[in-house]
Amino acid sequence: MLQLLICCYICFMLKAERLQKIVEQIAKDNKVILDDLSQLLNVSTDTIRRDIKELSDKGLLKAVRGGAIIGSPVHPHFKERQNIDTQHKKVIAQKALEFIKPGQVLLINAGTTTTAIVSTLPKEIALTVITNSFPIVSILEDYPNITVFFIGGQLNKHSFSTTGYETIEAIRNFRADICLLGICSIDLKVGITGFDHQESLVDRAMIETSKHIIALSTYEKLGASDPYYVCAANAIDVLITEKDPSLADLAGFKDAGIMIK
Amino acid sequence: MLQLLICCYICFMLKAERLQKIVEQIAKDNKVILDDLSQLLNVSTDTIRRDIKELSDKGLLKAVRGGAIIGSPVHPHFKERQNIDTQHKKVIAQKALEFIKPGQVLLINAGTTTTAIVSTLPKEIALTVITNSFPIVSILEDYPNITVFFIGGQLNKHSFSTTGYETIEAIRNFRADICLLGICSIDLKVGITGFDHQESLVDRAMIETSKHIIALSTYEKLGASDPYYVCAANAIDVLITEKDPSLADLAGFKDAGIMIK
DNA sequence: CAATATTATGCAAATATTTGCAAACAAACA
DNA sequence: TGTTTGTTTGCAAATATTTGCATAATATTG
Numbered sequence: 141m142l143q144l145l146i147c148c149y150i151c152f153m154l155k156a157e158r159l160q161k162i163v164e165q166i167a168k169d170n171k172v173i174l175d176d177l178s179q180l181l182n183v184s185t186d187t188i189r190r191d192i193k194e195l196s197d198k199g200l201l202k203a204v205r206g207g208a209i210i211g212s213p214v215h216p217h218f219k220e221r222q223n224i225d226t227q228h229k230k231v232i233a234q235k236a237l238e239f240i241k242p243g244q245v246l247l248i249n250a251g252t253t254t255t256a257i258v259s260t261l262p263k264e265i266a267l268t269v270i271t272n273s274f275p276i277v278s279i280l281e282d283y284p285n286i287t288v289f290f291i292g293g294q295l296n297k298h299s300f301s302t303t304g305y306e307t308i309e310a311i312r313n314f315r316a317d318i319c320l321l322g323i324c325s326i327d328l329k330v331g332i333t334g335f336d337h338q339e340s341l342v343d344r345a346m347i348e349t350s351k352h353i354i355a356l357s358t359y360e361k362l363g364a365s366d367p368y369y370v371c372a373a374n375a376i377d378v379l380i381t382e383k384d385p386s387l388a389d390l391a392g393f394k395d396a397g398i399m400i401k
Numbered sequence: 402m403l404q405l406l407i408c409c410y411i412c413f414m415l416k417a418e419r420l421q422k423i424v425e426q427i428a429k430d431n432k433v434i435l436d437d438l439s440q441l442l443n444v445s446t447d448t449i450r451r452d453i454k455e456l457s458d459k460g461l462l463k464a465v466r467g468g469a470i471i472g473s474p475v476h477p478h479f480k481e482r483q484n485i486d487t488q489h490k491k492v493i494a495q496k497a498l499e500f501i502k503p504g505q506v507l508l509i510n511a512g513t514t515t516t517a518i519v520s521t522l523p524k525e526i527a528l529t530v531i532t533n534s535f536p537i538v539s540i541l542e543d544y545p546n547i548t549v550f551f552i553g554g555q556l557n558k559h560s561f562s563t564t565g566y567e568t569i570e571a572i573r574n575f576r577a578d579i580c581l582l583g584i585c586s587i588d589l590k591v592g593i594t595g596f597d598h599q600e601s602l603v604d605r606a607m608i609e610t611s612k613h614i615i616a617l618s619t620y621e622k623l624g625a626s627d628p629y630y631v632c633a634a635n636a637i638d639v640l641i642t643e644k645d646p647s648l649a650d651l652a653g654f655k656d657a658g659i660m661i662k
Numbered sequence: 663c664a665a666t667a668t669t670a671t672g673c674a675a676a677t678a679t680t681t682g683c684a685a686a687c688a689a690a691c692a
Numbered sequence: 693t694g695t696t697t698g699t700t701t702g703c704a705a706a707t708a709t710t711t712g713c714a715t716a717a718t719a720t721t722g
Contacts, residue, residue: 155700171418174678184702189679204417205678205709213516213561215539272553277535281558290563292533292553292571297542302551306574310553310567416710435668445712450669466668466719 153181159191166201166210173207199278212281218274218300228358228382229256235380235401236320239354242266244317247346248276250301250339251322253356255279261286270314272307272342274300289314296338303338311345319350321376323357325364328392331373333366340368347371354378362389374398414442420452427462427471434468489619489643490517496641496662497581500615503527505578508607509537511562511600512583514617516540522547531575533568533603535561550575557599564599572606580611582637584618586625589653592634594627601629608632615639623650635659 158181165172174192178185196203199219202211211219233256240246242265248254250273258269258276264285271277272291280288293307321343324334332355334340347353353376362381378399381390385400394400419442426433435453439446457464463472494517501507503526509515511534519530519537527546532538533554541549554568582604585595593616595601608614614637623642639660642651646661655661 171415173413173415185678186703187701190701202417204415206415209415209417209421213536213539215536215542217542218539274535274538277556280556281561288556289567290551290553290556292551292563292567295538295541295549295551300542302553306550306553306571310571313567446668447713448711451711454670 155191158183159195162188162191162195162208163200163216166208170210171207172201175206177207212278214274214278214281219278220275229253230260231382232356232358232380233257233260236354236356237261239318239378240265240267244268245315246270247311247314247316247319247350248273249319249321249343249346250274250276250299251356253322253358254320257320257356270311270316272302272311296336299336299339301339301342303336303342307342308345311342311349314349316346316350317352319346319353321346321353321355323355323361323370325361325366326355326357326373326379327363327365328373328396330365330369332370332376334368334370335366337368340370343370347375352377354380356380359383359389416452419444420456423449423452423456423469424461427469431471432468433462433470436467438468487517490514491521492643493617493619493641494518494521497615497617498522500579500639501526501528505529506576507531508572508575508577508580508611509534510580510582510604510607511535511537511560512617514583514619515581518581518617531572531577533563533572557597560597560600562600562603564597564603568603569606572603572610575610577607577611578613580607580614582607582614582616584616584622584631586622586627587616587618587634587640588624588626589634589657591626591630593631593637595629595631596627598629601631604631608636613638615641617641620644620650 161181162172162177165177172192174185174188177188181188192201192203192208195201196208199211200216201208229252232253236257237260240261245268248258248269248271250271255273255275258279261267261283263283265283266285268287268289269276269280270289270291272293277288277290280286291302291307291310293302293310294304296303323332323343326332332343334343347370355376355378357379359381373393374396376398378401379393380401383390390400422442423433423438426438433453435446435449438449442449453462453464453469456462457469457472460472462469490513493514497518498521501522506529509519509530509532511532516534516536519540522528522544524544525546526544529548529550530537530541531550531552533552538549538551541547552563552568552571554563554571555565557564584593584604587593593604595604608631616637616639618640620642634654635657637659639662640654641662644651651661
């Protein structure tokens with residue numbers, strides 16, 4: 141402890157280093173105290189508070205008055221929401237929210253964009269969410285009015301989701317109002333395609349069992365294509381990107397009967 | 402207890418921590434006494450009273466005159482349970498390991514004891530694990546040679562697992578070599594019983610579809626009983642506790658044909 | 663019913679958090 | 693090099709929460 145103190149006192153410390161030390165401390169003691177950290181890391185309590193807020197947003201700990209305590213017993217890896225805070229995804233998430241109404245049944249596939257949407261849902265909203273994504277279920281743990289059905293199957297250690305025969309069979313037992321579909325690529329002619337065969341099959345099953353499909357894609361993925369076919373472009377009802385829907389590039393999708401947001 | 406006292410007396414304590422300790426105590430003793438807590442946690446009785454009211458509002462306990470008792474037959478939150486009895490759970494985990502051989506198919510239910518076992522598995526072991534526990538699947542993410550099937554169903558926000566019709570149906574599609582069953586209570590006459598109805602049903606389904614059943618229980622749960630029946634005591638093959646298997650109290654189980662470890 | 667113990671409420675002091683702001687600093691670019 | 697842009701950090705005022713105490717209300721017991 142003294143070593144840590146000396147080290148921190150003498151040498152300059154990167155912000156990332158500080159965050160790491162906070163996470164380490166939480167892992168060790170199950171808690172951190174704001175003032176202690178402030179002294180230990182030689183920064184103001186304001187900074188520590190902001191750090192804790194940041195880590196809390198990522199789901200790595202739980203901010204409480206005066207410090208922070210350990211979050212859920214779910215592995216941090218499942219909760220890492222590092223890549224979802226990008227500006228683009230926030231914009232898409234905001235746009236998607238207006239389609240989601242209390243009481244609906246949502247089917248949500250695994251991906252950083254859909255995870256971003258889920259993490260921006262209002263805390264008290266009442267919904268039924270069906271998903272095969274572990275990060276999404278870890279977020280929804282804290283939503284008291286959301287009933288969550290998790291779709292079982294074989295764990296896919298790369299996408300943090302389940303895939304395979306059991307997953308697809310399980311999906312077919314549901315019927316959702318809206319499918320929120322984070323997609324790899326979409327092209328008017330080729331349709332929606334994906335990078336992972338198993339996930340493509342899951343996406344297809346989700347589409348088939350949902351009344352309305354809302355596809356989520358960053359602008360750069362438009363017109364691209366990947367190895368595995370999911371569905372035709374006009375199988376979707378709404379396409380949300382981070383750009384202005386009146387952009388010329390998007391006209392083709394509109395003509396195909398897809399609502400652009 | 403003395404340690405707790407000293408700790409609390411010396412070091413500053415977050416409010417959130419205090420609330421956790423109250424819930425832990427409830428989980429352990431089924432009750433808390435207001436004045437005791439006040440002394441133990443070094444705050445006024447008013448504060449404890451407000452704490453109890455807060456927890457009672459959340460449904461984690463039931464406020465009664467002079468303290469609080471265990472609330473509904475809902476388990477305290479997993480988070481608050483995970484630190485209880487850790488030493489015992491480590492011992493049980495070590496004993497359980499000798500039954501697990503490479504190549505086996507394991508069916509594992511949700512609970513802190515089974516989670517402890519999984520986290521002590523050797524990193525390179527090759528297994529197939531079927532589970533409905535989110536903490537367990539999050540641990541197994543890092544095991545390259547373990548194939549994981551996750552059993553879907555409705556998310557149970559208290560136990561971090563899935564339960565319900567879909568879960569039970571999905572379990573019936575598997576056939577496991579070994580079922581690792583963390584249990585609430587076991588009594589020779591009454592059998593194995595549980596606190597949560599849904600989880601009891603899941604446990605039963607797991608038992609029915611496994612060749613060998615290894616039940617895991619801390620010693621204090623022996624001879625106890627809970628509201629929901631799971632199975633007869635002799636339905637299990639092995640019972641592991643943290644105590645020496647030659648203890649007199651355990652003789653009855655041996656006579657019933659259960660191997661004690 | 664009276665005596666006693668327990669709980670609820672209002673209040674004020676201490677403490678923590680939020681918010682806006684400005685200085686310091688770093689990265690990108692002409 | 694200088695300028696711009698964005699991030700990080702500390703400060704301070706406004707706000708909110710927590711806590712213990714005093715007091716009133718309520719429940720328990722004989």
